[in-house]
Amino acid sequence: MLPVAPSRILRSAVASVLALVCGLAMVGGSAYALAVNLPDGDRENRAYLEAEPCASPPGGSADCLWEQEFTASDIVTERGRGARNELTLTAVDDPRFQTRTHAPRSILRRLEEGQKVTGTVWRGLPREITAGGDPGRTGHYPVDQRRNSLFLALILAPGGLVVTAVCALRLVRRRAPTRPMAAALGLGLALPVAGLIMPMFLGDLQDRWWGVLLVWSVLAVLMALTAWVSATYTSPERVEESAPGTDLRD
Structure with a gap:
């Protein structure tokens, strides 16, 4: 009202x-x-879609795409207004590489604590994750x-x-x-x-x-x-x- x-x-x-x-x-x-x-609001998104795979593991933030294995933890799935659907991703080979991000609830509800997922890293952040063959965009995906x-x-x-x-x-x-x-x-x-x-x-x-x-x-x-x-x-x-x-x- x-x-x-x-x-x-x-x-x-x-x-x-x-x-x-x-x-x-x-x-x-x-x-x-x-x-x-409207004129150029997709610049970052277009750069990500046009990025090529990295020839070798990047030493840091890079404009190429690199697939890396992560451990999923602290998974939260909620419904309704203001709902949180997020998880923490920790790099398997480098525990210092950790980030908290949003992800589709359709993927999160199928994940278990400690489950391994594959992340696509671009410019130092996991932009997409794949779990059980199902891909999904994270909150770091270029909008x-x-x-x-x-x-x-x-x-x-x-x-x-x-x-x-x-x-x-x-x-x-x-x-x-x-x-x-x-x-x-x-x-x-x-x-x-x-x-x-x-x-x-x-x-x-x-x-x-x-x-x-x-x-x-x-x-x-x-x-x-x-x-x-x-x-x-x-x-x-x-x-x-x-x-x-x-x-x-x-």
């Missing part, structure tokens, strides 16, 4: 202006992220910032556009807000929440664009239907109490 009812926000010109600024900030933030990261920017725009831009449009209309009209306006504002403020709760439903789909888009679309449609019902539904009791021709809008 929203801490302040959308209808209360729209009744106040000051609150409407503040909400308008928030809407513009959401749209501007997503636009900035796209403008900065494609273009994808993150698209996710950010998906979360912020729709809600920001709705909030901006509703608040601008309210300020231009200079009249009491209608129920559809309040419902639309509630939808605009609630849409970013879908981005916060998405990890609860994504599971192993979080690395797949189509999975994120699917879950987001389902949550957005459910929220839009809720807003539509809120804007159009009138209880039977209210209809009976209202005189003929009375406008039932807030």
Whole structure:
């Protein structure tokens, strides 16, 4: 639930202006992220994918790929919002080479304490691990910032556009807000929440664009239907109490 009812926000010109600024900030933030990261946001990711295998064991951080055996320990697998799915990787031939990293839960739940895994090392960090023939990316895997920017725009831009449009209309009209306006504002403020709760439903789909888009679309449609019902539904009791021709809008 929203801490302040959308209808209360729209009744106040000051609150409407503040909400308008928030809407513009959401749209501007997503636009900035796209403008900065879309042109070359995959530089590190592309460098990793184009890296060649090392001819000999690297003495330290190197731009070539090297496969190394690690021991998995301190494995944590959780579900739900804010869940941790991580483990500690310790190099078998050099116990000083140890790192704590995230990994897919689908792989972690099949690992046992002390189990050996094969890691692909690039620039001094294990970027991928393979256990039982199943590969998975670690938290050190080079992130494609273009994808993150698209996710950010998906979360912020729709809600920001709705909030901006509703608040601008309210300020231009200079009249009491209608129920559809309040419902639309509630939808605009609630849409970013879908981005916060998405990890609860994504599971192993979080690395797949189509999975994120699917879950987001389902949550957005459910929220839009809720807003539509809120804007159009009138209880039977209210209809009976209202005189003929009375406008039932807030």
